[in-house]
Amino acid sequence: MMELPLKIKMNEKLFLRNPEETELGRKIIEHSIIHIHKIGFEAFTFKKLAKEIKTTEAGIYRYFENKHRLLLYIVDWYWSWQEYRLIFQTNNITSPEIKIKKAIQLLSSPVEDDTTIDYISEKILNEIVMAEGAKSFLTKHVREDNQDKLFKPYKDLCVRVAGFIKEYNPKYKYPHSLSSTIVEMAHSQKFYMHNLPSLTDFGGAKDEKKLVSFLEELVFSNI
Template sequence: MNIQLKFNMNDKLFLRDPEQSELGKKIILHSVQLIHQNGFEAFTFKKLATLIGTTEAGIYRYFENKHRLLIYLTAWYWSWLEYQVAFNINNIKDPTVKLKRVIKLLATTVENDSNTLYVDESILHQIIITEGTKAYLNKRVSEDNKDHLFKPYKDLCAVIGKMILDCNPNYKYPKSLATTIIEMAHFQNFFMNNLPSLTDFGQHKNEAEIVRFLEDLVFSSIKTP
């Protein structure tokens, strides 16, 4: 099978669609590398341009600024993850099993997806852990939200929220629990690797522990007493 995944990205995310050209694809591919290497704060269009052999102005034709590029990358990631979830839970009836699959997907290192040629999902996953929240934790949220830039994130939350309700239709906080699962999958991973004394699984550095913590958290909460 040689299938290629393509997500319909909100066209307010970019000035020119990066998926439509070689240069665009290079921008995505190498921005992921560069942000991963330097961190988002030290990442600049200048450095990216030099790396891929174009000019700053060239990058600016695709993205208004690096913040927009970050939002694009996060949006792409959440779209991709929603697809992974849909694929993984297909044919599964039991909502409990579904939720467990989701938790595993969120908290475990992603294996690279051969269906997307110019994105390295495992590095992107690392970026989302460290930089993902910066996409919305700023003064422009409301504005960006009006342009529906966070729709993929919201969609995934909605999907997870629905699963939670399927487990227990009386549970009161399905959406908040969904965001808790997502954000904590990432935060616990970050803490485990960088501030291990903040977690209960510092020494092993084992993602399976995060999965167990999240499963315990989620299923204790939603099960009817």
């Protein structure tokens, strides 16, 4: 796959100090991804992360208000990156069918590291989003967070896919719900596949192709 310079503009409310701009900030992002992936979001603390990157707890608090904001930051980054990939891969394609298929494939296939941003591992980030992503919005403060546009990247991606669906069939009544179903299922079915396989029909490890078929059938028999 072709690579190109990538700069994702993040919502300023996510952080206190922009982590992209400093060495320490980038280290925080890099190692929070590794660390959350390793021990899980509940066990993850700023103190542990500080130790790992040889800074102090207070040092990390200068960048992020709390660990939930940091999770939102990396999850938002992930969805922005996915939308960026989708825009790139569907560019110049006119057929809505192919665009939808591209979207499904992009969201379902195993993620490989994109080397353009060296301090973020997209592969690990993808696993975090599968396992912890829902925690970014399953809180008592969803609505305030939503008003602060903190879910914009996820919503933008869903709206884009919903747009493809509308192009394919302008009369279909539930493009947004179908779109969020695809995006969510692409991630949660994979989580189930690895952890609660009886909730899926994808037993083996190499069954991402079946997941793609499932989602494609789900969409195209509908619209």
